[in-house]
Amino acid sequence: MNTGDSKQRKLLWGSVAVVALVVIATLIDKGSIGLQLILSGLTVGSIYALVAMGFSIIYSSTRVINFAQGGFSMLGGMLMYSLAVSGKLPMWLAFILAVLIVTALGAGFERVVIRPMKDHSVITVIIVTIGLSIFMTAVAKWIWGTDPVKIASFSGDKPLRLFGASLVPQSLWVFGLTLVAVALVFLFFNRTLLGKGMRAAADNPDAASLVGVSSSTSSLVAWTLAAGLGAAAGVVIAPINFAQYSAGTALGLKGFSAAVLGGLGSAPGAVVGGLVLGVLETITAGYLPSGYKDAVAFVILILVLLVRPQGLLGRPEEVKV
Amino acid sequence: MSEPRILEIKDVTKRFGGLAALKDVSFSVGKGEIKAMIGPNGAGKTTMFDVLTGILKPTAGEVFLAGESVIGKRPDQITKMGMIRTFQTIRLFEGMTALENVMVGCHSRTGAGFIACACRLPSGRREEAMIREEAMAVLKDVGLHTRANEIGTNLPYGQQRLLELARALASKPGIILLDEPAAGLNQYETGELSSLLSGFRDRGLTILVVEHDMGLVMEISDEIVVLDYGELIARGTPDEVRNDPKVIEAYLGIEA
């Protein structure tokens, strides 16, 4: 038996155990406040999960790391504000429109900017996505200015009580949306021809193109999905966090760490990574000065990269000699 | 009294998960010998090279280069010890001229480090001049000196293979491992390669070669070892191996 494998397995179960222990310890130590921390962590973690799924989907189809992923969420939130508050459209309509617009933008980016660059080096494409991110932030600043904007919660603000912890109703919307999104993504990749084709293309692009799923299609669909997921995430968290032109970067970085934790290229991994990151982050904020909580994402990122680069659920990338 | 063996391979085994790419393979190569390692595709030949040069660690077994163990050492360390290889797919350095490629081959024999080079110390400059001279000499040996200043990867395929060979030779190795040096060469080029290799052997170079071109193998080898499914199934002179029923079966899948 390969000793490397069993060491990895121990690492995997070890980290699961550590996370579980931390959660339990917090509950014991802080009681219902601990539960509140965890619930709030799950809420923000769901958003990370959605953003992380966007990263993973694009990465598995095109090997590109999309630094503009957070920007999709930011735009989703800002558009929601414009449509629902300024435009006075009904919430549900504003939601759908905001997501659709950003999704179209994502597809547009892919066609106009990303697709022509498919033969360029990794560094170049990374810089292009960074440029996109700067562009989106700048446009947002231009259109909406620098102040954060407030969007009303979907179903009011009266907190619910759960075993002594309070939960904002918007959190339920977050959970609900995440569940729906995950289910849809799962169905897409496992039940539709296109989705299954894209999974195949991720493994073996030549064979996939033989059966009609070209890398061009994969790329386009991946970006569209990622933009949609990001936008949805941005819209649903906006009532809790306030939307702001600069929100994209931080969200993108955290979502990215979550994706790496779960395994870049693995959609279920992204969900797991996002939730774990969210919970660990808020627990950290409960014990250390709040500035340090942002470091959690990056410490996890580096640990994962050094110890198990393929993340919790990813597959090791093989390098042929 | 037996000649000191340059390369000794003892019971080398390499497993990937449940698959054994190499199983208890043992043989040795003597100084000034040309030994060929042949076998059907997937027999484990390149895996053996990877083990010998430190790219892979064997699951079990020992490898000695001139008496010193090689297991656990890094590829660049093993090269400094005197064992160098070429690759199945051409791995010339892009963006560098033929001469520069060969000069990298001299890297293992020289030592000017960061500080010496950053400050252009005279010791570094002298070394550089020597490297350039020696690299040119090697290029002459393989007949490529007229194309020294052309970008290596722009050369025609046959000459790229020669360049890889030259690069390896520049390190003045005790033993050179050639991974399919004749792949993609036409008959004329293969003939040239054959005389080149024999010439080097006569000058004292030891060669372990993996090759599918049986003509070349039969012509230059002193001894042949045959691998199949990771195991050593036969060894001997070209004539012995040619007539060995186990070898025939491995290649043709029929009983002789």
Add this chain to the structure above:
Amino acid sequence: MVVGAFILLIPLWAKFIPGDVLHMDIVNLMVLTGVYACAVVGLNLLVGYAGQISLGHAAFFGIGAYTTAILCTHMHWFPTWLGVIAGAVLAGAVGWLVGKPVLRLKGNYLAMATLGLGEIAFILFQQVKGLTGGTVGILDIPPLSIFGLKFDTDLKFFFLIWVVILVLLLVSINLIKSRVGRGLRALHSSEVAADAMGVATGRYKAQVFVLSAAFAGLGGAMFAHFQKYINPESFTLALSILFITMVVVGGMGNIWGGLVGVVILTFLPSVIQALPQWIPGLPHGLSNFSNYELVLYGALLILFMMFMPKGVAFGLSRAADYTEVRARHFRDRQKARKMEGR
């Protein structure tokens, strides 16, 4: 080499642009360019020649800055020039510490790891309030003085920094043209083959990483003494990305590329801001580099990468080659026509 000399003379004639109202602004910008260039020259060695990547180099810049700032403000007697050296050394040391494990990663993964490290450094700059002054930063950093010579004006600093750059460039060129430089290019092209040829790839990667970190630290320390005030906001991810962009836009793998990139990207915002004055018809009143200028900046970055991915230096050299080929064709045609005329 001629091109090199020309570029080096620019700092001199720039000073003498006649009747330029913005003269001191240009000198000021050139100092900033110089300080950033320290980091970019080192980064170019790492990215352009050795083929690695770092999205966290602002951290080293910051470490250099904070080191000298802390030493010189907490101990008023501490010689500033020593502070600068300490900054470079400490940045290099940190580079050694984090480089060894991280450089085992490749491509995307290395990019991500360095990004994470850069962010952690930024958070530490903010949080370790006792040392770094937290988000407020460190004020009243004494101006640089070397053996009694005080560099307290923009102009003096300008000459100093560009002399320093010259030295750094010299060191870089020496390295590139040597055995070590060849080894780096080899490992960039094929790490496996370079290993096989005896290049200690792991050690070389670490060494060039440390060198680039030290260069960045040097730049950061000089930055601290120039600005006389630093805070964490100067050392964010945006700066790391700016550095990398400068390397790529200028031309990776070309020693002048880094320099070209720094100059272009440092002056770009000001140029964009000044555009409404030169091109009639462009929207006015938005000349605060937070609105459409930033949009333009992002767009330009994207366009640049799409159409000139090898950077300006290569674009220029290709343009030079192109004109040379055309000139040759022209001469040949002239000759042919003369022959026919006979």
